[in-house]
Amino acid sequence: MTREPNSRSRRDFLTTAAGASGVAAIAASLGHSVPAAAQRVDVDAMGPTPEQIAAFRALPQDRPVVMVNLLKFKPGGEAEYQKYGAGIGPILAKRGARMLFSGRTLTCLIGRGDWDMVALVEYPSPASLLEMAASEEYQAIHHHREAGLAGQVNYAVSAGGSG
Numbered sequence: 001m002t003r004e005p006n007s008r009s010r011r012d013f014l015t016t017a018a019g020a021s022g023v024a025a026i027a028a029s030l031g032h033s034v035p036a037a038a039q040r041v042d043v044d045a046m047g048p049t050p051e052q053i054a055a056f057r058a059l060p061q062d063r064p065v066v067m068v069n070l071l072k073f074k075p076g077g078e079a080e081y082q083k084y085g086a087g088i089g090p091i092l093a094k095r096g097a098r099m100l101f102s103g104r105t106l107t108c109l110i111g112r113g114d115w116d117m118v119a120l121v122e123y124p125s126p127a128s129l130l131e132m133a134a135s136e137e138y139q140a141i142h143h144h145r146e147a148g149l150a151g152q153v154n155y156a157v158s159a160g161g162s163g
Contacts, residue, residue, distance in 0.1 A: 059156060066158070067155070070113070070152055087140075095128050105118060
């Protein structure tokens, strides 16, 4: 029996969906070439697809956006990700962004989530996140993120729930 994509668990879908490295996808959206190897990950997603970048760029730019980060660490990757966490704070502050919350998951109450950590980061606008991700200072630390994470899901949300 073949299951429809909607009937699969979110995690099953993510592990089979093609994704692009976060920085590679952002670079591609800015017109830079991206190696084919950076277009596929085997476990979860590490960055947005071109369609996701387009949808994110289309969000209203005149209000803040909160990014909900659901994070899954590689075995032993949490220490490496902590290096990324230590470096990202000043970069966020420089762009008017701020960490609202960060914490380890305890249990999944509804659904079949399998995430290790949740982080909420508020940006002044969607464009500020894209500018940050393309900055030299971000690119200097993002290797810690990639070394620590097996994958993540990242939702853009706004106050009041409307786009």
